Amino acid sequence: MEIVADEVISSRTGSDSDGDKGFVVTPWVVKGQLDYAKLVEQFGTTPISKEILERFKKITGEIHPFLRRGIFYSHRDLDWILDRYEAGEEFFLYTGRGPTGNVHLGHLIPWIFTKYLQDKFGAELYFQFTDDERFLYSPKETLENTKKTAYDNLLDLIALGFDPKKTFVFLDTDYMETMYPIAASIAKHVTLSSARSIFGFENSTNIGMIFFPTIEAATCFLPCILKGKNIPCLIPAAIDQDPYWRGVAREVAPKLGYYKPAQIHGKFMPGLGQGGKMSASQPETAIFTTDSPKTVEKKVLSSFTGGRATVEQQRRLGAQADICPVYHYFYFLFEQDDSELGRIYNDCTSGTLLCGDCKLLLAERVKEYVIRHQEKREKARQLVDDFIVSDVRGGLRKKSGLS
């Protein structure tokens, strides 16, 4: 699983209007200038409607900025999840990460949203580190390293404030006695030809990768199996993971007697370069949670912007907020107040706010955020045992007090 994939993103491929060819979104490659309306169409999902936002408001008393601003924009069966919830049936959350390297802000987006869902709905979270898949996918990667990375990434997750009583984190390779029988039960219903058509596997693909989708899909049913009852599942994640859910978990669920997992899809936070999502493979345009304040400042101040060639032009024409990562950083994470955000947008596009000042403002906020996050991240080192489950530790059953 790679909620935000880390492949090289070239700047726009093809022309702006060449939407279909201008981007690629698969579980392993996300590149190009993403057109989210086209993604909804391509993946056959449903945009989040005003009605759904109203239902969120009714239930939670608010609409999270990520929802208001369309950062979470698409879903599958989210209305059904709300139906079940309103009928008194708890659901669980499932998300995860392929531990490839340091966590950046783009990775935090779905986790922050997941934390909000946990808080508002009292939902348990099952968080899967797919250390096996990262190992199988990357020729040079070792299992020791992906495991080490997972434990390091876990600090970022804990730093966000998840409820340890309701959050169950596991590494695939530490939890396979529990996961494999579920994965095998799924695999029995997935033919090679389906897997090839869903994931585009080639003759050169290794057979670990071919089996892996069943392990990522297995978590959709894990709590049901452990608790011996059907429980609705909601997966907050980027849409690139959709083949696992639509192609595998949702197809197989009825055959195993479980609910189909529902999904809510987030947008990718952009990098600080021109176009494309934030990516660990372009570290100069990504803010890592472990970056020093000085590095953060330097990266933000070096950001591409939607500014004009000269101050005079910018004063006259205004800057282009819509293509500006600096503006989008406020939009995603660093200005929660809509009217303040509107002011930044207006000042930018009217030419009142110049890019230098805007970047300084953002740099301060990102620095503050990262410093605070790093403090919590350090404290998280003491909390790992409260979150992790594994077969050796007696697993989820033990942690949940299940017999």
Added chain:
Amino acid sequence: MEIVADEVISSRTGSDSDGDKGFVVTPWVVKGQLDYAKLVEQFGTTPISKEILERFKKITGEIHPFLRRGIFYSHRDLDWILDRYEAGEEFFLYTGRGPTGNVHLGHLIPWIFTKYLQDKFGAELYFQFTDDERFLYSPKETLENTKKTAYDNLLDLIALGFDPKKTFVFLDTDYMETMYPIAASIAKHVTLSSARSIFGFENSTNIGMIFFPTIEAATCFLPCILKGKNIPCLIPAAIDQDPYWRGVAREVAPKLGYYKPAQIHGKFMPGLGQGGKMSASQPETAIFTTDSPKTVEKKVLSSFTGGRATVEQQRRLGAQADICPVYHYFYFLFEQDDSELGRIYNDCTSGTLLCGDCKLLLAERVKEYVIRHQEKREKARQLVDDFIVSDVRGGLRKKSGLS
């Protein structure tokens, strides 16, 4: 793993001379009249030479009837195993079973031989119950059932007298936290196209079956990983399992830095019908270890034989021991003394011994054997914990006193 596969065996397909088309041997299907010389050629293995038999005699002080009589007839790198052993390097044994149903005498042959190797070479045995593969392979099979069958089959294994201190039995689904990382490391080196060419997987094959070979191959390296050193592996099994070793384990071993596993191949014990191996799918011609003495007697007395149409003919022409399962039962298991066996053969083929008397003699011996086995099998119920390892039980490390 299915050391003796349990597919339907029709009586001879094709004519006797139609060797190439007359039998099929794969990990999932063994049928037809087997031509062992052709199998050696087909699988590219080496017949066991007189020199190797002499080396066995030198080391163990004897040559086991299974070796003397060519019941174990072919190998790969057995000479190398003996070299290592004579140079003071211990090897381990690896065999197993796909738990499909009750154990019959045919299943016991490789186990009895494995026990002999354990005794003579002081070798540890790693015995894998591939409950996952049986589940994945058989549409109607459940994991609960394959697991239950494995625990029942284990009684037969224990009844043979393996050394609990040196014998480590596991079910795949109970030991996957240990096995999966090894399997994934193997899988990383096996492309889909290799797997298809080795095992003949089709588009309709489920992706659990496609990954499974890495789990069966993983045991070849398991003790090396647990003990942190390279240890030679000898696999006593029927030749139908060869694709796992030749195609997967031996190919990948050097890439992981381990020795290639060596093999020694046994013949299939015939059923009591005309042609073909003993098979659980033809229960009337198979002797199960759980058959009552009365059932055993009935089955043996109803056996096909190499006898003639009339007593007069048989007295004149002699019977055909070479095509007679009754004679082969003495040959495999029920007459260890070569001169006694020679007497039976001569009396049979000279017309002195009639089939009825011969079957009565065999029936007595098989009954005795089964009764004695069943006594040991009952006692084995108390010994299960001495043999089984699993992740939950702390695994092999704990049992072996490894840290």
